[in-house]
Amino acid sequence: MPKVKIPTPLRQYTDGSSEVEVGGDTAGETLGNLAAQYPDLRQHLYTGDGKLRSFVNVYKGDEDIRYLDGPDTEVLENDELSIIPSIAGGRCRNF
Amino acid sequence: MALRIGAGDVGHIHDHAKEAYPEECAGALVGMDTGDMKIVVDVWRAKNTHEEDRGRRFLIEPLQIKEFEERTQEQDMDLLGFYHSHPDHPAEPSEYDREHAWPYYSYIIASVGKDEVEDMRSWVLKDDRSGYEEEPIVFV
Numbered sequence: 752m753p754k755v756k757i758p759t760p761l762r763q764y765t766d767g768s769s770e771v772e773v774g775g776d777t778a779g780e781t782l783g784n785l786a787a788q789y790p791d792l793r794q795h796l797y798t799g800d801g802k803l804r805s806f807v808n809v810y811k812g813d814e815d816i817r818y819l820d821g822p823d824t825e826v827l828e829n830d831e832l833s834i835i836p837s838i839a840g841g842r843c844r845n846f
Numbered sequence: 847m848a849l850r851i852g853a854g855d856v857g858h859i860h861d862h863a864k865e866a867y868p869e870e871c872a873g874a875l876v877g878m879d880t881g882d883m884k885i886v887v888d889v890w891r892a893k894n895t896h897e898e899d900r901g902r903r904f905l906i907e908p909l910q911i912k913e914f915e916e917r918t919q920e921q922d923m924d925l926l927g928f929y930h931s932h933p934d935h936p937a938e939p940s941e942y943d944r945e946h947a948w949p950y951y952s953y954i955i956a957s958v959g960k961d962e963v964e965d966m967r968s969w970v971l972k973d974d975r976s977g978y979e980e981e982p983i984v985f986v
Contacts, residue, residue, distance in 0.1 A: 758911075758948075760948040760950035761948075763949070795948070795949060810908075815908070833912070835908040835909075835912050835915075836911050836948050837911065838928050839903070839906070840904055840946050840953070841902045841903035841942050842870070842902055842933070
């Protein structure tokens with residue numbers, strides 16, 4: 752099964768695991784299965800309407816899946832996906 | 847949990863915030879998590895790569911975070927959180943900060959004016975993402 756690497760802030764929701772094996776044929780399906788396996792992860796990965804949060808980055812190997820086929824990126828048996836945060840903020844709201 | 851940080855690392859954050867003024871600066875807090883306390887042993891500067899308004903926004907790219915994660919593992923340390931500055935604005939998280947925050951990480955915010963850092967506080971996102979809890983800072 753493909754492996755998913757979990758960043759430090761999310762390991763509290765994966766029983767402390769830094770790497771989890773999850774079934775799936777695409778990146779989107781694999782992440783969905785991961786969230787199903789660890790339901791407390793869901794709100795930190797997805798927005799209320801089920802889209803991946805903008806600051807949640809998913810890499811297949813060293814490539815951002817946004818530059819591959821997005822959630823439809825094919826994932827093979829020995830592939831490794833990494834969830835990588837981007838860190839953003841700022842003092843004002845929307846202007 | 848409290849965050850312990852030494853005067854040298856506080857000095858580095860202050861210097862970075864003043865150098866970047868009026869733009870926001872950002873960087874990583876690195877050290878050990880004992881379970882009771884996060885102990886900062888180093889701070890690493892990051893590049894603020896926000897493209898539009900670095901006076902009100904900061905962004906640390908995922909590849910930089912990936913590099914930080916790998917460096918901390920090599921050195922047998924933890925990535926404890928991040929610092930950033932709020933130029934001419936209180937050391938309190940904004941709604942924008944909350945929308946973009948991760949659980950677990952400590953977020954130090956330094957309120958910086960033209961000449962000095964006026965306040966520094968640390969925040970942790972609540973589990974349900976509804977807001978922040980202030981995290982006590984132990985200065986050593």
